[in-house]
Amino acid sequence: MKAILPLSALLVATPVLAENAAPSPPEIVAAAPKADWRAIAPADLLVMDLSPRRRGAERRVVIQLMPAPFSQGWVGNIRTLAAARWWDGLSINRVQDNYVVQWGDADGEDPDKARPLPSGLATVPEAAYRLDGDEPQWPRFANLTWPRGTVTHHDTFEKGWPVSAEGSANAVHRWPVHCYGMVGVGRNLSPDTGTGAELYTVIGHAPRHLDGNIALVGRVIEGMEFLTALPRGTGALGFYEKERERVKIVSVRLGNAVKGLPAYEYLATESESFMRYADARANRRDPFFIRPAGGADICNIPVPVRRAK
Amino acid sequence: MKAILPLSALLVATPVLAENAAPSPPEIVAAAPKADWRAIAPADLLVMDLSPRRRGAERRVVIQLMPAPFSQGWVGNIRTLAAARWWDGLSINRVQDNYVVQWGDADGEDPDKARPLPSGLATVPEAAYRLDGDEPQWPRFANLTWPRGTVTHHDTFEKGWPVSAEGSANAVHRWPVHCYGMVGVGRNLSPDTGTGAELYTVIGHAPRHLDGNIALVGRVIEGMEFLTALPRGTGALGFYEKERERVKIVSVRLGNAVKGLPAYEYLATESESFMRYADARANRRDPFFIRPAGGADICNIPVPVRRAK
Numbered sequence: 234m235k236a237i238l239p240l241s242a243l244l245v246a247t248p249v250l251a252e253n254a255a256p257s258p259p260e261i262v263a264a265a266p267k268a269d270w271r272a273i274a275p276a277d278l279l280v281m282d283l284s285p286r287r288r289g290a291e292r293r294v295v296i297q298l299m300p301a302p303f304s305q306g307w308v309g310n311i312r313t314l315a316a317a318r319w320w321d322g323l324s325i326n327r328v329q330d331n332y333v334v335q336w337g338d339a340d341g342e343d344p345d346k347a348r349p350l351p352s353g354l355a356t357v358p359e360a361a362y363r364l365d366g367d368e369p370q371w372p373r374f375a376n377l378t379w380p381r382g383t384v385t386h387h388d389t390f391e392k393g394w395p396v397s398a399e400g401s402a403n404a405v406h407r408w409p410v411h412c413y414g415m416v417g418v419g420r421n422l423s424p425d426t427g428t429g430a431e432l433y434t435v436i437g438h439a440p441r442h443l444d445g446n447i448a449l450v451g452r453v454i455e456g457m458e459f460l461t462a463l464p465r466g467t468g469a470l471g472f473y474e475k476e477r478e479r480v481k482i483v484s485v486r487l488g489n490a491v492k493g494l495p496a497y498e499y500l501a502t503e504s505e506s507f508m509r510y511a512d513a514r515a516n517r518r519d520p521f522f523i524r525p526a527g528g529a530d531i532c533n534i535p536v537p538v539r540r541a542k
Numbered sequence: 543m544k545a546i547l548p549l550s551a552l553l554v555a556t557p558v559l560a561e562n563a564a565p566s567p568p569e570i571v572a573a574a575p576k577a578d579w580r581a582i583a584p585a586d587l588l589v590m591d592l593s594p595r596r597r598g599a600e601r602r603v604v605i606q607l608m609p610a611p612f613s614q615g616w617v618g619n620i621r622t623l624a625a626a627r628w629w630d631g632l633s634i635n636r637v638q639d640n641y642v643v644q645w646g647d648a649d650g651e652d653p654d655k656a657r658p659l660p661s662g663l664a665t666v667p668e669a670a671y672r673l674d675g676d677e678p679q680w681p682r683f684a685n686l687t688w689p690r691g692t693v694t695h696h697d698t699f700e701k702g703w704p705v706s707a708e709g710s711a712n713a714v715h716r717w718p719v720h721c722y723g724m725v726g727v728g729r730n731l732s733p734d735t736g737t738g739a740e741l742y743t744v745i746g747h748a749p750r751h752l753d754g755n756i757a758l759v760g761r762v763i764e765g766m767e768f769l770t771a772l773p774r775g776t777g778a779l780g781f782y783e784k785e786r787e788r789v790k791i792v793s794v795r796l797g798n799a800v801k802g803l804p805a806y807e808y809l810a811t812e813s814e815s816f817m818r819y820a821d822a823r824a825n826r827r828d829p830f831f832i833r834p835a836g837g838a839d840i841c842n843i844p845v846p847v848r849r850a851k
Binding site: 328330331359362386412422423438439440441442444445446457458462463464465514515517521522526528529530532535 | 637639640668722732747748751754755767772773829831833835838841
């Protein structure tokens with residue numbers, strides 16, 4: 234009895250097991266044909282380099298920006314801020330356990346010290362948190378409906394992103410979902426919606442009470458561990474209290490301005506491979522499991538993203 | 543536009559706001575009468591002291607053990623292991639981002655090096671992952687039903703713990719839920735169910751595919767940040783690859799064997815205060831929010847636990 238918890242067959246499935254058992258979610262992803270993968274344009278990446286750790290190890294966080302039709306007002310602002318090198322020299326200011334890591338201007342609330350924003354930023358209305366209109370042709374995931382009291386929200390994936398919707402007849406509202414690793418826009422009290430200068434990422438259980446209340450603009454696709462493993466802040470809401478606690482941001486650039494950046498791709502959520510992957514996440518049949526769940530929360534079906542081969 | 547994201551009114555609600563706005567979840571908890579709180583017996587706590595960090599700061603993790611009727615075979619083993627001081631000198635061996643932190647014997651898989659287990663440990667059958675029987679008198683939380691395909695699972699709270707159930711008529715199966723911070727028992731492939739010597743805690747989105755497949759024995763109630771902020775392991779499944787990466791466990795003791803331990807209490811999930819708190823978590827009406835969700839995932843309603851006043 235010297236069990237070391239496998240907890241998943243992610244990397245330990247042997248050929249013998251794979252031959253006799255149902256494929257695990259990672260095995261399905263690994264077997265997906267090239268045609269089921271979609272390239273992510275470098276211009277749709279945001280690359281944040283943090284100050285190196287002791288011993289000089291680099292800390293690069295790669296974020297995929299949200300594609301149209303969602304959140305494009307804020308995404309446009311983020312492109313402007315990156316082009317202006319606005320974040321360079323600023324810092325990670327907040328790490329609240331089971332909630333968010335937030336970065337931007339630590340002096341942003343102090344009019345005498347705040348870094349001026351570049352010109353040309355849009356003020357985006359609250360209406361842009363959600364999209365209105367006819368229901369798109371979504372793939373159907375039978376086990377993903379998430380009820381909210383009297384309103385049934387329909388969770389699904391649209392163009393590679395977790396999305397939820399509510400509505401009746403053909404008229405729906407839909408919006409991206411606050412899953413682990415999603416990146417959102419800090420704001421003050423309504424009607425402020427934020428510019429995109431203050432950003433955060435989710436590091437705990439999906440805080441879905443924020444859905445439709447705050448803009449989501451992307452997701453971390455590499456380097457998440459450089460944010461999640463930071464010491465938790467001891468101030469209110471997890472803000473750091475001392476300057477020396479704040480990790481410095483060396484630079485934030487759009488991917489097409491970064492030399493030598495790898496190519497990235499994601500598994501198309503409309504593909505047959507993704508359907509099989511989502512089903513396997515909802516019904517684990519690989520050897521470790523004795524009782525498939527019969528369903529899954531959308532945030533337990535992370536969209537596979539990888540460096541292109 | 544120098545927004546520093548409040549994201550919640552947790553600690554910034556002013557008296558003026560509180561007077562004019564609906565109370566936030568933390569305000570409801572703070573106003574709960576003493577009668578709504580339940581003391582946690584020191585014997586039901588597991589206290590794990592990790593090796594101090596640089597500059598000597600202590601790292602204490604306090605775990606509340608699962609009460610009857612759940613998982614008592616494994617909890618009994620954990621009491622035996624703590625009494626035998628079995629974990630002392632062992633280590634944190636695995637940190638997998640958005641999944642688990644795991645501790646125990648890093649040499650557990652090597653028969654020549656594994657630390658022998660104490661005598662008297664029970665072998666617990668898989669049937670004990672779930673309880674069978676009539677549905678208990680649960681409080682009803684209207685917005686918590688979580689469907690899983692053809693089976694509707696009913697999520698609720700029982701004696702202060704997140705629990706899910708499925709069934710028909712009055713016969714149900716029920717089991718504790720893998721929310722953030724819950725502590726479970728590592729195991730090898732079925733029919734092994736683990737002894738309780740290898741433990742893990744959830745540090746990401748609730749991995750509910752593990753529910754009913756692995757034993758849950760408690761939850762971290764203090765010091766979670768000493769586990770969640772550890773560097774992620776670079777080996778398969780997030781295991782550390784080098785001895786020097788592993789944080790040492792100085793000691794693990796039951797709470798009644800620890801001098802000077804604070805008293806802890808949790809908010810009774812049957813209380814009116816908890817009902818109001820759960821409703822407020824599902825329908826945020828405090829000033830930051832513009833659109834209440836109308837429902838919440840059970841893992842977004844963490845049971846309040848605090849040091850007793």
